[in-house]
Amino acid sequence: MRCATVHSLAPECLLYPRDPQAEQNAYVQAAHVALAYSPSVYQHTNATLLIDVTYSLRLFGGIRLIVQGLRQQLKRLKLQVQSSVAPTATGAWLLAQAAQHSAQHFAQRSTQQSAQYSARHSVQHSPRYACGQATLERLLDRLPCAVLPSAQPHLVWLKAIGCETLGGMRALPRNGLQRRVGIALLAELEHAYTQTVWRQAPYLAPEQFIEQLDLLDRLEHTEALASFAERLALRLCTWLAAKQYALRSATLELHHERGRHACPPTTLELAFGEPVWLMAQLMPLLRERLSRQSLVWPVVALTLRSQALAVQSTRSATLFPDPLHAPADYRRLLDLLCARLGADHVLQPAPLADHRPEIANNWAPLDASTVVATSAVGPLTERPFWLLAEPLALSVSDDRPIYYGPLQLLRGPERIESGWWDHLRIARDYFVAQDQQAVRYWIYRERDTEQARWFLHGLFA
Amino acid sequence: MPISAITPLCPSASLLKLHPALWRGSQLGTRAGPTVSTGFAALDAELPGNGWPTGALIELLTPHSGIGEIRLLRAALHAQPSPQPVVLLQPPYQPNIACWSDWRFGPQRLLHLTPQRARDAYWAAEQILKNGSCAALLFWAHPVQTSVLKRLHLAAQSSQTLFFMFRPHSVQNDASPAVLRVLLSAEPTGALTLSILKRRGPSCGHPITLASPSSELFSTITHDPMDRPAPAQPQPRHVATPLAD
Numbered sequence: 001m002r003c004a005t006v007h008s009l010a011p012e013c014l015l016y017p018r019d020p021q022a023e024q025n026a027y028v029q030a031a032h033v034a035l036a037y038s039p040s041v042y043q044h045t046n047a048t049l050l051i052d053v054t055y056s057l058r059l060f061g062g063i064r065l066i067v068q069g070l071r072q073q074l075k076r077l078k079l080q081v082q083s084s085v086a087p088t089a090t091g092a093w094l095l096a097q098a099a100q101h102s103a104q105h106f107a108q109r110s111t112q113q114s115a116q117y118s119a120r121h122s123v124q125h126s127p128r129y130a131c132g133q134a135t136l137e138r139l140l141d142r143l144p145c146a147v148l149p150s151a152q153p154h155l156v157w158l159k160a161i162g163c164e165t166l167g168g169m170r171a172l173p174r175n176g177l178q179r180r181v182g183i184a185l186l187a188e189l190e191h192a193y194t195q196t197v198w199r200q201a202p203y204l205a206p207e208q209f210i211e212q213l214d215l216l217d218r219l220e221h222t223e224a225l226a227s228f229a230e231r232l233a234l235r236l237c238t239w240l241a242a243k244q245y246a247l248r249s250a251t252l253e254l255h256h257e258r259g260r261h262a263c264p265p266t267t268l269e270l271a272f273g274e275p276v277w278l279m280a281q282l283m284p285l286l287r288e289r290l291s292r293q294s295l296v297w298p299v300v301a302l303t304l305r306s307q308a309l310a311v312q313s314t315r316s317a318t319l320f321p322d323p324l325h326a327p328a329d330y331r332r333l334l335d336l337l338c339a340r341l342g343a344d345h346v347l348q349p350a351p352l353a354d355h356r357p358e359i360a361n362n363w364a365p366l367d368a369s370t371v372v373a374t375s376a377v378g379p380l381t382e383r384p385f386w387l388l389a390e391p392l393a394l395s396v397s398d399d400r401p402i403y404y405g406p407l408q409l410l411r412g413p414e415r416i417e418s419g420w421w422d423h424l425r426i427a428r429d430y431f432v433a434q435d436q437q438a439v440r441y442w443i444y445r446e447r448d449t450e451q452a453r454w455f456l457h458g459l460f461a
Numbered sequence: 462m463p464i465s466a467i468t469p470l471c472p473s474a475s476l477l478k479l480h481p482a483l484w485r486g487s488q489l490g491t492r493a494g495p496t497v498s499t500g501f502a503a504l505d506a507e508l509p510g511n512g513w514p515t516g517a518l519i520e521l522l523t524p525h526s527g528i529g530e531i532r533l534l535r536a537a538l539h540a541q542p543s544p545q546p547v548v549l550l551q552p553p554y555q556p557n558i559a560c561w562s563d564w565r566f567g568p569q570r571l572l573h574l575t576p577q578r579a580r581d582a583y584w585a586a587e588q589i590l591k592n593g594s595c596a597a598l599l600f601w602a603h604p605v606q607t608s609v610l611k612r613l614h615l616a617a618q619s620s621q622t623l624f625f626m627f628r629p630h631s632v633q634n635d636a637s638p639a640v641l642r643v644l645l646s647a648e649p650t651g652a653l654t655l656s657i658l659k660r661r662g663p664s665c666g667h668p669i670t671l672a673s674p675s676s677e678l679f680s681t682i683t684h685d686p687m688d689r690p691a692p693a694q695p696q697p698r699h700v701a702t703p704l705a706d
């Protein structure tokens with residue numbers, strides 16, 4: 001039917017061009033969801049996935065929970081499916097096909113599960129779970145012959161002899177049927193009822209995750225981008241679950257205008273101190289990185305790529321919080337803090353072996369490569385807890401330093417004279433002083449100057 | 462009908478066993494969550510649960526920095542499991558690593574955050590509390606809205622992190638959701654005086670004086686602090702050198 005005809009017949013129709021690439025992407029995503037439940041996932045004709053869950057039943061607590069889990073995850077990815085369960089792969093496939101035909105609406109995908117069980121009830125006339133052989137035979141017997149692909153050339157003849165269902169076809173004399181319709185149809189019928197083993201190569205997920213999402217509109221705000229990035233991240237997490245991988249780093253490319261005014265894409269690097277594989281671990285960092293990014297041009301598409309991968313560390317669930325797992329949480333916290341505050345504002349100690357207090361007290365931006373030296377030069381006397389970033393010059397009255405009042409010298413001097421080899425030479429006498437409110441200060445006097453110059457350098461906390 | 466006929470004469474024993482959140486007005490509340498000893502027996506005796514409560518907002522009101530506020534927390538920080546970090550959020554000055562190491566803490570346990578905006582600081586505090594992997598969070602913030610305090614107090618309840626907020630003396634009459642508010646002031650002798658403004662239990666009428674903790678520095682001073690004159694400034698000397706014959 002032409003587009004013009006459709007519009008003339010039904011003006012309220014919305015027409016969308018078919019996108020085979022998008023269909024293929026959706027198909028692959030569904031396969032990734034299924035791979036989290038069983039390694040034996042087969043791609044079958046007519047956008048069908050066959051999942052052999054025989055060996056996963058016990059792990060996931062039964063077929064009902066498996067089907068529920070699958071359906072929930074597919075729903076989060078916004079995919080519609082027809083699912084069915086049967087002891088044989090072909091049987092499950094036929095049940096799902098029949099449900100799709102009988103349901104008048106179009107479903108994007110049919111998922112069928114071979115070898116054991118259940119499905120959903122949205123179409124009342126065709127229940128699609130057969131957990132036992134007897135139920136399977138009863139359900140299959142009711143299906144029309146048209147669901148079998150090899151029966152297509154013989155449909156008219158079958159209808160003429162009054163054989164409309166699979167059950168009717170099974171009741172016909174086998175030799176006569178084989179002579180008239182050939183061996184292929186009979187073999188297919190046989191598989192649907194009895195063959196429990198599916199002999200095909202299973203689907204394998206790709207080794208790298210690269211997925212692109214075209215936005216419907218040009219977006220200029222990172223807040224709006226976050227919801228689309230979340231959709232990509234969900235697919236990434238599904239893929240990670242299928243491959244049992246954890247993510248160490250990834251890149252998110254923001255594509256700008258194409259064509260004549262093409263701009264290079266903006267690339268966001270996402271690096272995780274601790275490998276992640278769950279949405280709850282991945283999304284906060286992604287959101288913070290996006291919110292810090294300023295957009296120069298509007299964004300038309302997003303591409304998410306996995307870069308460095310690791311194997312998921314299996315951790316057994318514990319009843320009480322386990323301090324052994326706290327370091328992993330702490331590294332995730334550091335990632336998050338760095339993403340929002342910037343690495344320059346998350347400081348860790350990097351003490352240097354030097355006698356000059358301001359040089360020894362070195363704080364470095366957080367970086368995995370920085371090794372904290374635990375054995376710097378230990379001071380001989382107690383040092384103040386707080387150091388001023390810049391020593392504060394004190395006024396002098398009566399030969400005595402003043403800082404909101406005259407200071408009493410409690411202890412000293414401690415002479416620190418060092419740094420003749422670089423330009424930061426110091427020659428100081430340090431004293432511990434106390435003011436009227438009993439606050440203890442660490443002050444020093446410059447030894448080089450003619451006049452006594454006093455400076456405040458720290459506070460004992 | 463006499464009252465004693467309705468209620469037993471001594472209900473305290475049975476009533477108090479009913480629920481840990483139930484206590485008499487005249488006695489200290491019991492704390493269901495874990496507490497960390499302050500290291501000072503006099504202070505422990507005045508706190509519900511005999512120590513600093515974890516997973517709750519504690520406010521320390523100080524007139525200014527440098528009166529011994531970190532030394533007060535030293536024992537509590539030592540009592541926390543050793544690999545867990547201590548976060549200093551927006552401290553007024555730079556923390557000195559030498560002093561921290563001198564107190565026998567590993568330097569890798571310290572994290573120093575200097576957010577640029579107040580909103581970032583609140584966000585960071587909330588994330589640290591929700592994450593729960595840190596032993597303690599020390600947060601310097603002024604001014605703070607009550608809504609922020611409430612939010613941080615709620616976030617603190619999700620973890621076992623010790624959470625101290627340092628605020629100035631001027632806010633002592635303001636309302637606060639903190640479970641414990643302590644006013645710190647220094648004595649001229651170097652001792653630290655604590656007045657508990659708010660706790661679960663009766664108001665604490667008397668201030669608690671904690672002697673200056675023994676340390677290498679101050680233990681050497683046996684006498685009372687005396688005013689010592691500043692040492693004389695060295696003067697360059699000009700001595701006439703006799704010329705050689």
